[in-house]
Amino acid sequence: MDLMHRDSPARIRLPYGDADVWLITGFDSVKQVITDHRLSRGAIIGHDYPGWLRT
Numbered sequence: 001m002d003l004m005h006r007d008s009p010a011r012i013r014l015p016y017g018d019a020d021v022w023l024i025t026g027f028d029s030v031k032q033v034i035t036d037h038r039l040s041r042g043a044i045i046g047h048d049y050p051g052w053l054r055t
Contacts, residue, residue, distance in 0.1 A: 010023045024033050033039055 006023075006025060007029075009029075010025075011020050012023050013020050024030050
C-alpha cells in the first residue's frame with residue numbers, strides 16, 4: 001500500500017540511523033498530532049525550542 005494514502009500511522013525506518021519512526025499523512029491526522037501536547041518535544045526536554053530563544 002502506498003504510504004501517502006494510509007489512514008493510520010506507519011512505522012518506518014529511515015535510511016540513516018537505527019531507530020523506527022512514525023509516518024503520519026493526511027491533513028486531519030497531521031493536525032491532530034502536531035496539536036497534541038503529549039507528543040511535544042518541549043514536554044520531553046522541559047522547554048519549547050525555539051521558545052527559549054525569545055527575548
